[in-house]
């Protein structure tokens with residue numbers, strides 16, 4: 001009888017150990033992967049909704065789809081991997097550059113998307 005309890009104890013402890021191990025794996029899987037912001041799918045729509053009515057070719061930078069990437073990188077408005085030094089990010093938080101849009105900033109969620117895109121290397125992806 002004592003043997004059976006010992007056996008059950010060993011099984012129980014092993015199950016507990018393994019379930020903790022898998023919990024950790026699950027946590028790692030939910031961490032953001034590097035380079036998971038898409039310029040085309042996530043950043044450009046923000047410009048389309050909030051910026052292109054003014055930044056349509058007359059106002060620098062030109063934020064229209066197809067022109068925005070070159071305008072931002074070529075014009076020095078974005079320094080890849082350095083959101084804090086990028087005029088684009090500064091303009092969204094209104095620190096170190098005029099607040100954009102001038103009528104009032106966009107949501108923190110949208111600002112974070114742009115910031116993360118810059119910090120992931122500002123890829124044309």
Ligand code: HEC
Pocket residue numbers: 046047050051052053054055059060061077087088091097098100101102103106
């Ligand atoms: C109502 C018109 C308007 C809207 C909407 C607008 N902007 Fe601007 N933006 C301007 C004007 C005007 C300037 C010129 C700078 C100034 O205010 O003196 C400018 C300048 C900028 C600059 C350059 C700042 C500098 O210091 O050189 C950036 C970057 C910028 N805007 C980004 C954006 C972004 C991103 C959005 C959308 C989230 C946006 N703007 C929305 C009118 C607008």
